[in-house]
Amino acid sequence: MPEISIKAEPIFNFFGFRVTNSLFTSIIVTIVFLLIAIYYSKQITASKKSGFFYLIHFIIKSIYDLFETVLGDKIRIFFTLMLSFFLFILLQNWFGLLPGVGSIMIAIKEHGKILHVPVFRGGNADLNTTLALALISVTMIQFYGIKFLGFVQYLKKFIDLSNPINFFVGFLEIISEISKILSFAFRLFGNIFAGEVLLTIVAFLVPVLASFPFIILEVFVGFVQALVFAMLTTVFLNGAIAKHH
Amino acid sequence: MDSEGLKSLAVALSIGLGAIGPGIGIGMIGSKAMEALGRNPEAESSIRTTMILSIAFAEAVAIYALVVSLILKFT
Numbered sequence: 080m081p082e083i084s085i086k087a088e089p090i091f092n093f094f095g096f097r098v099t100n101s102l103f104t105s106i107i108v109t110i111v112f113l114l115i116a117i118y119y120s121k122q123i124t125a126s127k128k129s130g131f132f133y134l135i136h137f138i139i140k141s142i143y144d145l146f147e148t149v150l151g152d153k154i155r156i157f158f159t160l161m162l163s164f165f166l167f168i169l170l171q172n173w174f175g176l177l178p179g180v181g182s183i184m185i186a187i188k189e190h191g192k193i194l195h196v197p198v199f200r201g202g203n204a205d206l207n208t209t210l211a212l213a214l215i216s217v218t219m220i221q222f223y224g225i226k227f228l229g230f231v232q233y234l235k236k237f238i239d240l241s242n243p244i245n246f247f248v249g250f251l252e253i254i255s256e257i258s259k260i261l262s263f264a265f266r267l268f269g270n271i272f273a274g275e276v277l278l279t280i281v282a283f284l285v286p287v288l289a290s291f292p293f294i295i296l297e298v299f300v301g302f303v304q305a306l307v308f309a310m311l312t313t314v315f316l317n318g319a320i321a322k323h324h
Numbered sequence: 325m326d327s328e329g330l331k332s333l334a335v336a337l338s339i340g341l342g343a344i345g346p347g348i349g350i351g352m353i354g355s356k357a358m359e360a361l362g363r364n365p366e367a368e369s370s371i372r373t374t375m376i377l378s379i380a381f382a383e384a385v386a387i388y389a390l391v392v393s394l395i396l397k398f399t
Contacts, residue, residue, distance in 0.1 A: 269387035
């Protein structure tokens with residue numbers, strides 16, 4: 080059986096900061112993301128635009144139309160956040176499916192033993208990355224809730240002393256905010272990590288051709304999980320900024 | 325039974341039992357979505373989006389079971 084580790088392994092030290100293989104992959108994805116963004120913003124003013132520009136433009140336009148059905152005219156404020164979530168998670172998921180990710184090994188020395196660990200590992204196959212994304216998402220939901228409703232009005236959702244039932248409902252609301260973080264983090268991590276394990280085991284059982292349908296499945300799962308993450312953030316955000324009674 | 329065997333049993337039981345509920349749930353969501361689509365074919369895009377979202381909610385429960393079994397298996 081191939082060795083499967085549930086946590087990301089450190090591959091090198093950067094001034095005493097242990098860089099894991101997931102973090103390394105995330106940094107590469109971030110740089111690719113930035114380059115695409117810079118290219119897009121350069122092309123937007125050019126008189127003769129390339130085909131790649133229109134491809135990005137088409138993707139952004141489709142996502143805009145999709146989120147507009149949920150957010151309505153508030154999309155002008157929230158679209159940048161949702162698009163960043165969607166595209167970043169999508170690139171992370173799909174980068175993890177490239178050949179070489181998880182199979183190129185490097186030898187590192189730890190506690191006097193020589194270990195072989197993969198250089199690349201899908202960014203979302205590490206719980207720390209997905210937890211960070213979930214924390215950003217839930218913090219932004221709280222931030223916009225306070226911004227749109229005002230601090231006191233927003234707090235009333237959680238602490239309501241008008242009668243015992245409302246007090247208990249407020250208590251449940253606090254728990255639901257915490258469970259949002261957990262469910263965001265574990266959903267993304269579970270899906271991507273399970274996909275990685277599935278691909279490894281299928282490649283181990285049948286070396287030729289059998290992986291192909293599973294890779295198509297993982298491309299689809301990566302897309303759906305990115306969409307679900309952005310869409311759930313949108314729906315929760317819509318609930319947080321709506322006036323309740 | 326030794327502890328290694330019990331561990332394998334726990335892994336198999338956690339994902340096996342954890343997949344029952346979400347399986348039923350996803351089947352019900354799919355059947356209802358098809359029904360809605362048959363009654364109202366022009367609402368296809370909004371039905372599809374809501375269906376995928378609800379399936380993702382139901383599937384998350386199975387994913388928790390999967391995470392538990394993966395943690396049991398590989399640590």
